[in-house]
Amino acid sequence: MFKTWNECVIVDLPDLDGIQIVWTPAEAATLLSEHWPVSHGSAYNAALNACTDGMLGTASHDQARQTFISAIEEAKVRMMR
Structure with missing residues (x-):
């Protein structure tokens, strides 16, 4: 299971x-x-790469999370806080 x-x-x-x-x-x-x-989109591409790298353990989980949030903002997807 992933962290x-x-x-x-x-x-x-x-x-x-x-x-x-x-x-x-x-x-x-x-x-x-x-x-x-x-x-x-640049945030979408960065998030997809960072999340994939996070799955593989070659990127930090924090980096993956932050780039995912940037992709949410770029796509104007509704995010609950």
Whole structure:
């Protein structure tokens, strides 16, 4: 099992019913690659790379989480705090 983030990220994606509670880079990478409303943008690319690297252990979990939040902001996805 993957190590979880200290704080989850909660997003509301238009293609999925209900909110998504994201605890790991793996969950974030899945949302980015399979359910994200846009598939371009510098924050999107950085987040996909950082979350994949976080899954592999070659990037920090904090870095993966921060880039995922940047992708949320770039795509104008609703995030709950």
